[in-house]
Amino acid sequence: MSENPESTPPILSPIAWQSGVLKLLDQTRLPREETWLECREPADVADAIRRLAVRGAPAIGVTAAYALVLGLDGAGEGAALGRRFDAVAELLAGTRPTAVNLRWALARGRQVFEGNREAGREAAQSALLRWAERLHQEDVETNLRIGAHGAERFRPGDRVLTHCNTGSLATAGYGTALGVITSAWRAGKLAQVWVDETRPLLQGARLTTWELERLEIPYELVTDSSVGMLMARALVDRVVLGADRIAANGDAANKIGTYTVAVVAARHGVPFYVAAPRSTIDPDTATGEEIPIEERSSDEVTEVFGTRIAPAATKARNFAFDVTPHELIAGIVTEVGVLEPPYEESIRRALAETDPSP
Numbered sequence: 279m280s281e282n283p284e285s286t287p288p289i290l291s292p293i294a295w296q297s298g299v300l301k302l303l304d305q306t307r308l309p310r311e312e313t314w315l316e317c318r319e320p321a322d323v324a325d326a327i328r329r330l331a332v333r334g335a336p337a338i339g340v341t342a343a344y345a346l347v348l349g350l351d352g353a354g355e356g357a358a359l360g361r362r363f364d365a366v367a368e369l370l371a372g373t374r375p376t377a378v379n380l381r382w383a384l385a386r387g388r389q390v391f392e393g394n395r396e397a398g399r400e401a402a403q404s405a406l407l408r409w410a411e412r413l414h415q416e417d418v419e420t421n422l423r424i425g426a427h428g429a430e431r432f433r434p435g436d437r438v439l440t441h442c443n444t445g446s447l448a449t450a451g452y453g454t455a456l457g458v459i460t461s462a463w464r465a466g467k468l469a470q471v472w473v474d475e476t477r478p479l480l481q482g483a484r485l486t487t488w489e490l491e492r493l494e495i496p497y498e499l500v501t502d503s504s505v506g507m508l509m510a511r512a513l514v515d516r517v518v519l520g521a522d523r524i525a526a527n528g529d530a531a532n533k534i535g536t537y538t539v540a541v542v543a544a545r546h547g548v549p550f551y552v553a554a555p556r557s558t559i560d561p562d563t564a565t566g567e568e569i570p571i572e573e574r575s576s577d578e579v580t581e582v583f584g585t586r587i588a589p590a591a592t593k594a595r596n597f598a599f600d601v602t603p604h605e606l607i608a609g610i611v612t613e614v615g616v617l618e619p620p621y622e623e624s625i626r627r628a629l630a631e632t633d634p635s636p
């Protein structure tokens with residue numbers, strides 16, 4: 279059941295900085311094509327984030343960090359430099375509202391900028407690049423720790439269900455929930471993965487499957503609505519999935535359909551875990567009710583890959599995320615351990631901890 283470590287593929291990152299250009303693996307084209315977008319301006323990056331060419335809360339945060347660096351190209355000095363930074367940060371902040379990692383990265387980027395702007399544009403830009411590269415690397419290290427903590431909760435032979443894509447593609451590398459799944463597989467504790475297809479944009483069917491193929495982890499794809507059937511037949515031992523924002527009380531926003539999985543898991547006594555770095559926890563959001571939920575174009579529901587499937591007059595609502603109340607969550611797997619109820623307390627303690635050394 280365990281994997282030969284010699285055959286372990288290198289950790290993939292969907293983000294690369296090369297000679298002043300930000301390269302992003304275009305996730306709208308996977309799994310058919312592996313194409314890298316080249317972003318030279320913040321507007322290119324904002325467009326890529328909006329179109330979900332780069333997606334997943336931690337990946338969006340790291341991408342935004344590099345976009346701040348691009349934003350200072352050709353900026354003036356003094357007040358003009360400050361105005362440019364503000365404009366770029368505002369452009370990026372407006373791309374996707376739910377994933378808090380975006381705001382988290384922009385707030386940290388601002389601190390780096392403020393600490394270096396007196397030294398001039400070039401120095402501020404170099405400092406931002408060093409910081410973005412560090413963030414990129416730290417995210418991978420964080421995910422490896424999340425993976426190790428999460429794998430401890432698995433028992434040999436477990437069949438796990440996951441939703442959306444939380445792997446290397448959704449982060450700077452290795453993944454959060456899919457990282458836990460990878461670590462559990464490598465520890466010889468996993469029998470198989472159930473992958474929800476994740477309507478409407480099919481992150482599960484297109485991206486999680488692509489990653490699991492690469493990792494040689496056994497999986498089967500199911501429609502989102504199969505979750506009740508699978509659990510009623512006792513074919514799922516554990517659920518692990520990601521989050522875009524976790525409120526201070528442990529309520530967690532994640533890809534639409536997550537709440538349904540949580541309710542069915544509770545009905546069948548299947549432990550439901552959320553895996554996320556501490557940068558996904560928003561202490562300023564008290565409960566899930568305060569989390570802004572992105573609504574996307576109705577075309578994503580009424581069309582499938584550009585082909586209209588509903589009558590022309592059909593109106594559709596396209597909520598990109600839903601909120602799972604904390605009572606349904608067995609544990610929140612972070613880089614500092616698995617947080618357990620009462621979450622207000624465990625979250626407060628986790629956020630107060632200093633970063634674990636690599």
Ligand code: MRU
Binds near residue numbers: 445
């Ligand atoms: O709309 P997406 O594809 O960006 O949504 C992604 C998710 O919901 C993920 O589960 C979440 O961002 C965590 S990714 C490690």
